[in-house]
Amino acid sequence: MSKKKQLIAGNWKMNGGLAANEALIGALRQGVGQPVCDVAVCVPAPYLAQVQVLTQGSPIALGAQDVSAHAQGAFTGEQSVSMLKDFGVGYAIVGHSERRQYHGETDEVVAAKAGAALAGGITPIVCVGETLAEREAGKTEEVVRRQLAAVIHTNGHCISEIVVAYEPVWAIGTGKTATPEEAQAVHAVLRAQLQHAAGDAAARVRILYGGSMNAANAASLLAQPDIDGGLIGGASLKAPDFLQIIAAAR
Template identity: 50%
Template sequence: MPTNLLALNWKMNKTPSEARAWVGELTAQLPATAAELAIMAPAIALPAVAAELQGSALAIGGQDVSAHESGAYTGEISAAMLRDVGATYVIVGHSERRTYHAETSQVVAGKAAATIAGGLVPIVCVGEGLDVREKGEHVAYTLDQLRDSLAQVSLEGAHQLVIAYEPVWAIGTGKTATAQDAEELAAAIREALRGLYRDYADDVRILYGGSVKPGNIAEICTQPNVNGALVGGASLDVASVVGMAAALV
């Protein structure tokens, strides 16, 4: 079974100086854990985070990436730029990007392909809103979104994938899908990945994201097809991150 990944998505929080101080505080308190930790910081803070983590086992990653390798794309950041500052991962297609920036699954597919071509691991996000879940269409909706978002990822690129299932209705709301809800979708995603990538699918890590905290992370991540968490709000608090890392033994 793949190692659990705890991806800490800071979203638009922490200046570079705040980020460096926070990371210093975390590394001084971080317990032994079986999970891999990755700090998904704002792009402007990544060099400061990388400097503070030098010699550490913790990874860093971006929160978004361009589908383009380089060129006249003002404000965008390429996979090569992220890799050059030490990034390993990048979040692709987060629900906030899909909602606030009108990113379609076709756009997400281009970003996922560019991420892999650029030598990074994409954390491809999929998940449904409350209206879809209340209609009982959450599995079909999420799997359609998954297939469309991976349309440009080849069989050869599949071993570099991470998928994050994020029920949109549980992000930042305090509502949390149950461990059984998380496993239902993770198992469906795993089966869909087998249809796309055959045996590679068993090595793809599937994360759960949506109001994850120290009190529920262990139950969620011990489900057969859940291999970690994409953490939002709780990732900003050192004590919460320490608690989550300690729970994943």
């Protein structure tokens, strides 16, 4: 079992507002204390500047929900790594299932985005996960291995610097959750794949669970040997729930 710090990262998705953000971060700052885990909030791009100020001097790191594979240029609507760095961003989610589904992001695009983040000093949170149809067809391992393999192929030299998030698509925002044993089984597959690619350095990689982790199930999921934290959706918008998940970390 690894001794690395677990990471609890909130993904606000397309939620928030100036007043709501101030209240949420205020409540998190008041309740978070000195957590044993690392904590981050991945916020919509328009609120990076506000949340950078609100989290200053706290243990809460700032994350973005996406990053461009390009350094600059005619890419309307995208944010480059250097732009995110200007606002103190430490993490960037890449390849979230919603980006893959609604924006057509391929494994290769996700790998390129992860590479851009790594090159610019931002830790990519690389999301992998299967749909319900893929799970029912027995393709879970095949799908997550393929998605991770693309990132390893492009970024093999520094693959130990990434964070991986396993997010079964069928468990995102549905209230359904993989059992701790189901989640652990997939995390173990990903861990073995990373070890094959990076040897002992793979032990540094944190693999988060991202399928409807909440205050009620966090402790049992976070107790699994290969689950190194959580990528939290809806529960990260409620301070008491997010704080309870942080408190459940080892």
